[in-house]
Amino acid sequence: MSFKGLHRGLLIALALPVLLMLAACSTKSSGNIVEGKVNVVTTFYPIYEFAGEIGGEDVNAINLLPVGVEPHDWTPRSQDIINTSKAQLFLYNGAGLEGWVPNFLKSLESDSETKAVEVSQGVDYIMTDEEDGHDHGEAEAAENHAAEGSSDSLHTDPHTWVSPKSALIMAENIKESLIAVDPAHKAGYEERYNKLAERLQALDSKFETELAKMPNKEIVVSHQAFSYLARDYGLTQHAIMGLSPDSEPRGQDLVNLAALVKEEGIRYIFFEELVSDKLAKTLAGEAGVETMVLNPVEGLTEAQEKNGDNYFTLMEKNLQNLILALQ
Structure with a gap:
């Protein structure tokens, strides 16, 4: 097929709707606050999984993102605000993934003591200077360094967790945030985090080697x-x-x-x-x-x-x- 014909075929494909069918972890995606446990509200699946593994029986994890919703475009409901206001921790990825977070935090109840933590902090962020977000290869990405300014930049790549190396940093941030709000169970958080970290390190090594x-x-x-x-x-x-x-x-x-x-x-x-x-x-x-x-x-x-x-x-x-x- 000629480039002209290819161009026409691809433009036709562009006209087709992009059907988003993401189902981010349905488990407890509409969970409720549980008295006597550390209630942790998470914004999407990987954070929810890591928080649950590190928290163990001491934590009640509630994942905000419901089934069938894509995390880039999702916005919270009023019940999400109520639950988060009563939680001890609110864990979000940051790096621009959840653009709704600043207004969401302002909407929490005035007496809320919820601690909000951006779990991707410490990851060496990859930036793109292309406004449409298209990637034409990683040539310039190798020269990109951590974003010292606002992590909500539209040009920060938010997909930190897809690398086990970054996921390890995120898991440690989750562990530290749990210890900060619940120091009485520090030993358990440390022990479960260490097991998770070993698995992430093994996964990282396997990716590197293979x-x-x-x-x-x-x-x-x-x-x-x-x-x-x-x-x-x-x-x-x-x-x-x-x-x-x-x-x-x-x-x-x-x-x-x-x-x-x-x-x-x-x-x-x-x-x-x-x-x-x-x-x-x-x-x-x-x-x-x-x-x-x-x-x-x-x-x-x-x-x-x-x-x-x-x-x-x-x-x-x-x-x-x-x-x-x-x-």
Whole structure:
């Protein structure tokens, strides 16, 4: 097919609605305050999982994000404000993921003693200077450093947790926040955090070892959610869509990506189970390659929850798919 024909086909794909079907952890997503425990309100799945693992029986974790909602665009309800006002801790990712947080915190009840913690603090943030959020490779990302100013910058990549290295920093922040509000159970928090940290360190080592063996380093993904993973493990990410999975790519970007796929001998276009795969499949079809899942772990589908999946099982599947694609 000619580039002109490809351009037309991709523009038609752009006109199709991007169906967002994210289901971020349904467990306790509409939970209630429990007296006698440390009530921890979290904004989306990875933080909820880590808070529950570190908190153990001392904590009642409530995940705000309901089933079927994408975290980039979600806004809280009045009941969420009431619950959070009564909680001891409010844990959010920060780095621009939850743009509603400043107003949400201002809306808490006047007598609320809830401690708000941005759990991505301490991660070396990746910044993008492109307003539409499109990624044209990681060349400039390697030179980006931590954002010392506002972490709510529209150009901060918020997908910190997708790298086990960053997830380890986030887990430590969660542990410290629990100890700060409930020092009586410090020993338990430390013990459970240490077990979680060992698992994250083992996952990190496995990513480093396995991906270092791969002859290819280029990945094409549907949503620019893998910059931290790419930076930390020596990969180069090219994204069809920007930082938000419902951002619209330009037709010319897709034409350029199709050319890149052919030139670099890339064999797979990665898509997400929780976001429409139409653009990824269109690009793959035009470039003559296959598609495969790479999960940004923003939440669980109902099937994944039923199967007992979690951050670790999803990241293990990501690693196996990366190995297959990069051979």
